[in-house]
Amino acid sequence: MSDKPPGAEKKIVAGIFGILLGGLGIHKFYLGYTKEGIIQLIIGVLTCGVGGVIGLIEGIIYLTKSDEAFVATYITGKKGWF
Numbered sequence: 069m070s071d072k073p074p075g076a077e078k079k080i081v082a083g084i085f086g087i088l089l090g091g092l093g094i095h096k097f098y099l100g101y102t103k104e105g106i107i108q109l110i111i112g113v114l115t116c117g118v119g120g121v122i123g124l125i126e127g128i129i130y131l132t133k134s135d136e137a138f139v140a141t142y143i144t145g146k147k148g149w150f
Contacts, residue, residue, distance in 0.1 A: 075143030076135035082142075083131035090123010095130070096148070104148040126150060 078099060086095035093108030111119035129150060130138060141147050 072135050073139045075139040078143070079130055079133070079135060079138045083127045086123045086127025086130060088127075090127060091117045091120025093123070095123060095127060099142055101146075101148045 082095045082098050085098055089095070090108070091112030093105035093112065096102075096105030096108050108119065108123065111122065126149075130142070133141065
């Protein structure tokens with residue numbers, strides 16, 4: 069039996085996607101934020117990948133939050149950016 073809140077299992081995968089594939093917005097799509105994922109993808113393409121810094125920052129933020137804070141902010145609260 070796990071004491072993690074539902075949705076906490078997405079934290080590590082979303083964080084890794086943000087760090088490694090942030091410029092493509094994969095972490096946004098993984099969390100169900102299609103509009104934000106498309107915006108991140110466009111930013112990444114238009115800036116030749118420099119926009120991936122946003123994904124890197126978000127990935128680090130995801131991984132440093134507690135499971136409860138991650139779920140409250142990104143799963144329940146549906147906060148699309150930072």
